Amino acid sequence: xxxxxxxxxxxxxxxxxxxxxxxxxxxxxxxxxxxxxxxxxxxxxxxxxxxxxxxxxxxxxxxxxxxxxxxxxxxxxxxxxxxxxxxxxxxxxxxxxxxxxxxxxxxxxxxxxxxxxxxxxxxxxxxxxxxxxxxxxxxxxxxxxxxxxxxxxxxxxxxxxxxxxx
Amino acid sequence: xxxxxxxxxxxxxxxxxxxxxxxxxxxxxxxxxxxxxxxxxxxxxxxxxxxxxxxxxxxxxxxxxxxxxxxxxxxxxxxxxxxxxxxxxxxxxxxxxxxxxxxxxxxxxxxxxxxxxxxxxxxxxxxxxxxxxxxxxxxxxxxxxxxxxxxxxxxxxxxxxxxxxxxxxxxxxx
Numbered sequence: 001x002x003x004x005x006x007x008x009x010x011x012x013x014x015x016x017x018x019x020x021x022x023x024x025x026x027x028x029x030x031x032x033x034x035x036x037x038x039x040x041x042x043x044x045x046x047x048x049x050x051x052x053x054x055x056x057x058x059x060x061x062x063x064x065x066x067x068x069x070x071x072x073x074x075x076x077x078x079x080x081x082x083x084x085x086x087x088x089x090x091x092x093x094x095x096x097x098x099x100x101x102x103x104x105x106x107x108x109x110x111x112x113x114x115x116x117x118x119x120x121x122x123x124x125x126x127x128x129x130x131x132x133x134x135x136x137x138x139x140x141x142x143x144x145x146x147x148x149x150x151x152x153x154x155x156x157x158x159x160x161x162x163x164x165x166x
Numbered sequence: 167x168x169x170x171x172x173x174x175x176x177x178x179x180x181x182x183x184x185x186x187x188x189x190x191x192x193x194x195x196x197x198x199x200x201x202x203x204x205x206x207x208x209x210x211x212x213x214x215x216x217x218x219x220x221x222x223x224x225x226x227x228x229x230x231x232x233x234x235x236x237x238x239x240x241x242x243x244x245x246x247x248x249x250x251x252x253x254x255x256x257x258x259x260x261x262x263x264x265x266x267x268x269x270x271x272x273x274x275x276x277x278x279x280x281x282x283x284x285x286x287x288x289x290x291x292x293x294x295x296x297x298x299x300x301x302x303x304x305x306x307x308x309x310x311x312x313x314x315x316x317x318x319x320x321x322x323x324x325x326x327x328x329x330x331x332x333x334x335x336x337x338x339x340x
Binding site for chain 1: 173175178181182185186187192282
């Protein structure tokens, strides 16, 4: 173990001041220190994308980013997507669309896909199916076969499900 | 109620979509330890020695296990045994015993109070391996009788399985 390094960031809008071992991943600090366990770690090597979070709006694999590299940034995780706090907060349009299109089964990869495609829709709200497929190809899902995930995102992009907060 | 053909809403989606699912890594119990497996870096070798002293002395380490600690434990069975075929020479022990037989073969297990310390300690396990020839093609390995299979051959057994009249089926399909 080495000397802890100071780290300041916001996670889903809440400011945090921490001291972390410099070798620890952002995913690990989110999960263990901040108890944001919605971000799941599948492969720890950057292959699967289940740990995707947004750092200053950019989708990143939080298993590959050192926590100290996130110093001074705003981090968003799956826990931020629903409108309001607590288990009764209203699901975002993208979350609702995933549910309606059966775009999840075991749910392990789902937070990663939600954050990945949230970033896409913010930048390209009318992304077409080819673009959504290209983007979704960054992450792995072993349950759905991907088509329902693309369907869910495309429904939001087409406006079939209102995009009030994605 | 008949759900066949109907689109049935899933009860579990809501919590999974919110990141409130509970997977194995979310479970941390008081006194829980973390395990790191030390694996073979080579495909086939005789194990001359495993030095676990440095790993055992590392902070956080509770135990470093090797095959010697598992004496008397049965090997891992095959999932679907076939009548008349003796798989005994091929079975794998939970930790490699005497030989490693593929890259990634588990050789030692480090139990630690912390996952990062477990990784550190695992890197300190020193393997003394004497490499043996490898076979990369099942079709040309029939004559092999490696010592790591206790002298058994690469043809484990032959299973004949068929039913119906194949020739007649093809003829009728033409």
